[in-house]
Amino acid sequence: MFEDRDETKETDGSLLGESGHTPPGKKGHVKWQKPRLTRKALLNCCLVKRILSRAAPQGSDTSDSDLELSSVRHQPEGLEQLQELTKFTKKELQSLYRGFKNECPSGLVNEDTFKLIYAQFFPQGDASMYAHFLFNAFDVDRNGAICFEDFVVGLSILLRGTVHEKLNWAFNLYDINKDGYITKEEMLAIMKSIYDMMGRYTYPIVRDDAPIEHVEKFFQKMDRNRDGVVTIEEFLETCQKDENIMSSMQLFENVI
Numbered sequence: 001m002f003e004d005r006d007e008t009k010e011t012d013g014s015l016l017g018e019s020g021h022t023p024p025g026k027k028g029h030v031k032w033q034k035p036r037l038t039r040k041a042l043l044n045c046c047l048v049k050r051i052l053s054r055a056a057p058q059g060s061d062t063s064d065s066d067l068e069l070s071s072v073r074h075q076p077e078g079l080e081q082l083q084e085l086t087k088f089t090k091k092e093l094q095s096l097y098r099g100f101k102n103e104c105p106s107g108l109v110n111e112d113t114f115k116l117i118y119a120q121f122f123p124q125g126d127a128s129m130y131a132h133f134l135f136n137a138f139d140v141d142r143n144g145a146i147c148f149e150d151f152v153v154g155l156s157i158l159l160r161g162t163v164h165e166k167l168n169w170a171f172n173l174y175d176i177n178k179d180g181y182i183t184k185e186e187m188l189a190i191m192k193s194i195y196d197m198m199g200r201y202t203y204p205i206v207r208d209d210a211p212i213e214h215v216e217k218f219f220q221k222m223d224r225n226r227d228g229v230v231t232i233e234e235f236l237e238t239c240q241k242d243e244n245i246m247s248s249m250q251l252f253e254n255v256i
Contacts, residue, residue, distance in 0.1 A: 086156035108145040125199030137173040181229040188215045
């Protein structure tokens with residue numbers, strides 16, 4: 001999640017890459033084999049792909065000047081305002097909105113729908129708790145629903161934000177009760193939810209005590225004054241200085 005990416009906006013509006021692409025060195029007539037269910041393979045599934053897969057065909061009749069608003073109850077901000085709030089192009093926003101509208105005709109995503117989407121992506125595990133935590137991170141105004149603005153603003157940070165912006169977003173995810181501190185219990189709850197979502201068929205096999213070990217290692221480095229909690233200042237300073245923590249926290253990068 002915290003890998004520093006090129007923040008230049010894409011020109012073709014595509015967030016998924018080429019479809020139907022054959023991996024290098026693979027011929028079309030080679031018999032397909034079911035891949036091993038590795039952690040990397042699991043984390044390649046993401047909410048972005050779900051939303052974009054629901055988008056209307058690129059050749060459909062869509063206004064270039066504004067978002068389509070007629071068939072939803074919640075109307076998002078205009079296209080120009082969303083361009084100012086995010087790092088997406090007009091074409092990307094239109095594509096995201098078509099998918100969002102098709103997935104959520106009301107213009108709002110509730111937590112049950114969010115959990116259903118993640119359950120479909122991770123059928124081998126229990127994604128309900130991670131979906132709950134992620135939903136709360138996107139639901140910035142705490143009204144129990146994610147609108148299109150909430151979705152694209154959060155998505156813009158995760159995909160194209162600076163390292164500092166991504167770390168702030170991650171801190172908000174870990175800070176479950178939103179009191180400005182991360183406790184061991186909060187971090188452990190997030191870590192357990194990720195391992196539960198990955199399921200027991202991952203490779204290599206995850207030990208039962210792995211979440212606790214991760215949390216203890218994080219706190220040994222992050223909790224500088226040993227007061228039992230991690231502040232945003234401690235979190236930012238430690239993460240940006242410690243490559244091992246940054247690498248470990250990339251576990252979240254594609255679980256969106």
